[in-house]
Amino acid sequence: MQKVFDIKENKQKFDELLAYIESQDKSQGVLMQTLHKAQELFGYLPIEVQKFVSEKTKIPMAEIYGVATFYTQFSLEPKGKHTVGVCMGTACYVKNAQLVLDKLAKELNVAVGATTEDGLFTLEATRCLGCCGLAPVIMVDDTVYGKVDPKDVPEIVANYKK
């Protein structure tokens, strides 16, 4: 799925990002928050947005690209409508989170880290979500599902297909 990024269409978001950049104290290291803000606005960090940040903050593009690709939470690709994250922390792993992940990959017919063709789901293996008492855990957008059995997967997924 190749999505073309339309700068004109996103004018309002760029304005908002600019206002954010101007509100920050430049001496205190602003790049991380700025990229967080940009991702919150655009959903991901297309090269056009990185260039915009570079122009406005006077931080070299190379540095911005370096940071954007270093941290796993920054995404250079657009994500699906829903993000399904399977916790791969130790507590979940020893309770067979791998089987849940495999089942999800099969059910959604998508590789881990990729987005389904219809653009509905992005499947991810995430770091520990910190609710180890509920292991194994999956998180769909902001909702956490605990003690997930691979058998529960079709039902959970179906809720988001509507």
Add this chain to the structure above:
Amino acid sequence: MAIYRSHVLVCGGTGCHSSKSDEIKRKFEEKIKEMNLDNEVQVISTGCFGLCEEGPIVVIYPEGAFYSRMQINRVDRIVEEHLYKGRIVKEFLYEESIEADQIIPLSDVDFYKKQKRVALKYCGVIDPENINEYIANDGYMALGKVLTEMTPDQVIDVIKDSGLRGRGGGGFPTGLKWSFAAPNEADQKYIICNADEGDPGAFMDRSVLEGDPHCILEAMAIAGYAIGATKGFVYVRAEYPIAVQRLQIAINQAKTMGLIGKNIFETGFDFEVEIRLGAGAFVCGEETALMASIEGQRGMSRNKPPFPAVSGLFGKPTIINNVETLANIPQIILNGADWFRSFGTEKSPGTKVFALGGKINNTGLVEIPMGTSLREVIYDIGGGCPNGKAFKAVQTGGPSGGCITADYIDTPIDFDTLTELGSMMGSGGMIVMDEDNCMVDIARFFLEFTVEESCGKCTPCREGTKRMLEILERIAEGKGTLEDLDKLEKLGNNIKNTSLCGLGQTAPNPVSSTLKYFRDEYEAHVIDKRCPAGVCQSLLNYYIIDTCRGCTKCARQCPVKCIDGKVKELHVIDQDKCIKCGACMEACPFDAIIKK
């Protein structure tokens, strides 16, 4: 201020929140209002109670009734019976809290009996979003005390005398660390709270931030006063939205009341706190990488010295303390170094919070005095392994730690004993494994983690861990040789000795410790091409057992047609043709296909 006769405390920690505790809270409020009790009964959302396994948890005071595994449809009865008529609904209580039909105090329940809560003192007691509840429990008293009665040197001396060691993993004496930064002259110094809790399976920092955020702010201000810093940063994982939100509320409230900000308690001391979000990089838990990240760079560690206490954030003297370390500070200031030393061991005074998880009955957060044995934690508090399975090992210290076997289960836990066993304290994750967990697989799991999380700056960590992972993958596929085991050991030692930062220096620990204690399991993979725990896929075979009814479902599902058998007769898998895809096992309605 209104006075209530009863208080309903609903756990709002991450675990319970995920099981819809906020809906339960709302339902309580609705029902209480409906029964006209809202002038008499208060409902609040608190931090983590610790016993996540039994969540969502609701505790009603003054009785201290501990309702576990709460469900929305139980709320009506609890309000009608307990809050209206004064009859505790015993059938909904946590079963361990009833003995011979009597309710026993929570502190006598097995899970809580051996615990001593210092860092978690107010988690699950106060409303983290209400500063008044913290203040009512001596909150900001310690800050007042240091600002009005003590010199910065005296503060450092108390922390030194207490013997408090960094709870983030390294165990470096906190007072000593502070004393390195204090004498450095600079126009600006910084305090950083390290809340980048990246260890998989550890969630104590998250719980403190969510349950008692003000104690972190207070401790940071105290540290600021001690070393002469006026600015603090909390670097917290972006994966912890609730923690970030509550911390921001706390900062705003404390600012409004003048407890942080300019001229605190009119002593002329200024201290500002700002939150900075991580973006999913484990290495940022390392202090130099963390500072690089705050500065807006890739989170890569650098050589020490210079130490952050001399040249840290933006080149200024900086002290970085972990959340749990800071959570101890106000208590130490209020109660004194001797009080703190009355718990724990001589070299590791105080308590430590552990996140118990994995194959254990009572998963959750426990805080115990140092020196408590692993046996007490796993059996007395944790209730042992579920389903009668045998305890095999406990993994401590996350990707930097190692596995400790049943032979060492009576070891008293402190910083030094765990290191001697080839593991480490780490941030306090404790993952219990039973006979169904394969140690080669666990070692591979952690190596995969480090390979992904290595920042790539130094060669031993970037390349070395990758090579170790390749060897482990080979072993898990049954293609390993005995020579590989020696290679793993040698390579591990090299990486330990030559890596730049703590991540690389400890990365081989999960492999070396399992290799040391479970060499036989590695040898089974290498020599017999067998995975004793039945985990490593390539080494397993599928078999049909005699509960097979001959429904032919499996044979129809098999993509390589290697299952043979007549209708209503036992089917057989041709092991030579089988590609181990598992389709048959999934298709079988009678659970007649097993892996071994």
